[in-house]
Amino acid sequence: MSQPVAPILSVNHLRVGFRKRGVETTAVHDVSLTVDRGEIVGLVGESGSGKSLTCRAALRLMPRGGRVTAGSVHVDGRDVLDMSNGELRALRAHTIGMIFQDPFTSLNPTLRIGRQLVETLRVNAGIADHAAHDRAVELLGQVEIPDPAARLRVYPHELSGGMRQRVMLALAIAANPRLLIADEPTTALDVSTQAQVLALIKRLREESGMSVLLVSHDFGVISAMCDRVVVMYGGFVVESGTIAQVYSAPRHPYTRALLDAVPDLTIPQPGYRRPTIQGPPLGTVAYQGGCPFEPRCRFARPECRHVDMSLPGRDDAHLSACPFVDASHVADIAAAVPTGGRQ
């Protein structure tokens, strides 16, 4: 009997903490997720929920003061937290391509685009200089940059935001990674450029079979792009499932509130106000244990302060960290009162 193939990314009960001036804080409390081969998995949640730190853990690239304090991360079946520096370099060079949230952290403003691409191809893909130049032209063509040979000679600041994002994508896929982690790859772009860059990621996935972990705070983007979605809140996974499961019958009140916050363009103006999630935003209330959404949840009850938030990464089920509310409750009450939060 053939062995089951390990997921390309498997994060289990990840916890990330910071130590600053002798004080320890926890930023990611308990995150489990998997990305299978060829899959696009969306990671969604509002600002501060821990999406970027979870992505960075896959590459063991923590910001200063941050470290993984519990849990495990496996890429292609191998333990990332146990890798030597050489193994980590190889992982970052060959197996995972990452687009960081801020394009300026990945592009060197003082180097021409061509130089950056050739260097990446030389170091990460082991391609000799002359061949790397041709491959760089080919890559810019692949990410649909017009006149690619001429663009190799420009500096990042000479490109529009959309073109810079395409260059980032070209750098990320230069060594044909098996997993692309794209952290908010289109947030700074206008709607039509955003759609073009997302379509490009989808096309590259179809052509190469690479897997994608796509981070966004926008459920509209996630539902258009992904096979499955993982919803985060306050450093925890609160719900996960296929797009169809989570979109048509969300089981967690926070997911419901997020879906309500997607603008409904079918509702005629004026008079329509886009619902927002009420209650204190993330980070303004210290985490006290139990369900982190409790200060904002309309269904909250005393037992919520003792809920066990540890969800498994995947068992092909539709998972929710809320034991008190099922999809029918969420739908009924959301229909009666169209915004999240206690009234």
Ligand SMILES: Nc1ncnc2c1ncn2[C@@H]1O[C@H](COP(=O)(O)OP(=O)(O)OP(=O)(O)O)[C@@H](O)[C@H]1O
């Ligand atoms: N360098 C840091 N130092 C201290 N705490 C940090 C640092 N980076 C992140 N954090 C903490 O971790 C939390 C989660 O950060 P993270 O960047 O993963 O959020 P995010 O979900 O990616 O948010 P956004 O949508 O704004 O990008 C933050 O709210 C913050 O409390």
Ligand code: SF4
């Ligand atoms: S009902 Fe309780 S456990 Fe469920 S989401 Fe609301 S606060 Fe959290």
Ligand SMILES: [Mg+2]
């Ligand atoms: Mg982020």
